[in-house]
Amino acid sequence: MKKEYIPFDYVKAEMIAKRTKEFYESNTPGTQIHIKSCGSLKLPRIPALNSFDFPNDMECYLDMRAEKDYLFARFHETIQDDFIPSTSPWYGIAEHTAFLGGQVDFTKTTTFQHKICEELEDFRHLKLDRDNLWIHLVVDGMHYMREKWGEYIPVRMRGADGPSDIANAIRESDLFYDIYDDEETLAELMDFCVDAVHFTMDLQRDAATKIAGGCINGFGLWMPDKCMGQLSEDVSTMLSPAIYEEHFLPSLKKCVDLSDCSMLHVHSLGHRMIPMFASLDKIKLMEISSDPNAPRAVDIFRQYQDVLKDKTVILAPTYKELTEMDDILSSSKVIIWYYAEDEADAKRVMDLVEKYR
Numbered sequence: 001m002k003k004e005y006i007p008f009d010y011v012k013a014e015m016i017a018k019r020t021k022e023f024y025e026s027n028t029p030g031t032q033i034h035i036k037s038c039g040s041l042k043l044p045r046i047p048a049l050n051s052f053d054f055p056n057d058m059e060c061y062l063d064m065r066a067e068k069d070y071l072f073a074r075f076h077e078t079i080q081d082d083f084i085p086s087t088s089p090w091y092g093i094a095e096h097t098a099f100l101g102g103q104v105d106f107t108k109t110t111t112f113q114h115k116i117c118e119e120l121e122d123f124r125h126l127k128l129d130r131d132n133l134w135i136h137l138v139v140d141g142m143h144y145m146r147e148k149w150g151e152y153i154p155v156r157m158r159g160a161d162g163p164s165d166i167a168n169a170i171r172e173s174d175l176f177y178d179i180y181d182d183e184e185t186l187a188e189l190m191d192f193c194v195d196a197v198h199f200t201m202d203l204q205r206d207a208a209t210k211i212a213g214g215c216i217n218g219f220g221l222w223m224p225d226k227c228m229g230q231l232s233e234d235v236s237t238m239l240s241p242a243i244y245e246e247h248f249l250p251s252l253k254k255c256v257d258l259s260d261c262s263m264l265h266v267h268s269l270g271h272r273m274i275p276m277f278a279s280l281d282k283i284k285l286m287e288i289s290s291d292p293n294a295p296r297a298v299d300i301f302r303q304y305q306d307v308l309k310d311k312t313v314i315l316a317p318t319y320k321e322l323t324e325m326d327d328i329l330s331s332s333k334v335i336i337w338y339y340a341e342d343e344a345d346a347k348r349v350m351d352l353v354e355k356y357r
Contacts, residue, residue, distance in 0.1 A: 159218025229263025237270030
């Protein structure tokens with residue numbers, strides 16, 4: 001390390017983690033607030049993903065990511081919220097499933113994976129390989145960041161797709177024909193996808209920085225040990241509730257039942273699935289994202305507030321929405337993600353939610 005870096009305040013992080021654990025376990029309404037970014041803060045620009053030669057440039061690239069996250073963490077020391085800043089490998093989105101095979105295309109800002117199996121039964125040739133390039137980039141990347149940067153910033157998990165999203169990556173649109181063409185083989189594929197989720201998540205959990213008996217998940221939330229999250233079941237937005245419940249919900253249940261606590265990422269566009277997701281006891285946290293040309297996540301939460309009464313719900317409202325959320329914040333367990341314009345904006349949001357914390 002050539003520069004002088006200030007060690008991370010792990011004592012403060014432990015306190016936040018313990019407070020968060022109590023928040024999860026509480027049966028009473030409450031609010032946590034995470035200031036996730038500050039628009040006026042000048043941070044180093046990381047070059048385009050497709051300008052790197054991976055895996056040769058992995059360490060160079062991860063150093064850039066870690067230093068940028070470290071600088072935000074230093075700024076964040078002035079904010080007394082419930083967020084623990086962290087860093088992690090990130091290569092777009094393909095790392096969630098590319099360890100199963102298939103061609104990956106890099107762009108400036110993300111990665112795209114091509115179909116893995118042309119025929120459904122071909123999934124039987126897929127292997128969960130610790131030596132896979134993408135497992136190396138993510139998991140060994142996490143180990144590298146912990147060894148070099150762990151004193152200065154915690155390393156979080158990268159996260160994973162849920163079983164049906166992995167199946168969709170393997171089969172692309174043909175997955176929707178598999179439902180009708182070969183239910184038995186599809187069921188076998190879904191069991192494999194459950195194993196694939198645990199394969200990558202177990203490796204990531206072991207590699208992540210341990211804080212108060214848990215770690216920080218890919219969305220930046222502290223979660224207890226044996227956690228599963230964040231998972232996504234985005235393919236559910238393209239299915240009817242009846243089809244999803246019959247063919248894909250069982251695999252999600254198998255996946256989360258092997259954890260003590262799971263977090264699910266849900267799109268407002270697919271809000272019809274929320275009651276089904278909420279029926280799974282091990283899904284303790286649900287993050288609702290707002291989609292273009294769809295109802296806002298805050299309004300979706302109001303619509304399903306009753307079925308989500310036993311869950312911790314994560315929302316990313318605007319400041320105006322926050323000023324109109326007394327009914328939600330006074331009656332539910334909510335984590336607010338806020339993307340501040342500047343320090344003054346962060347302060348006014350902290351002041352606004354303080355009475356609910």
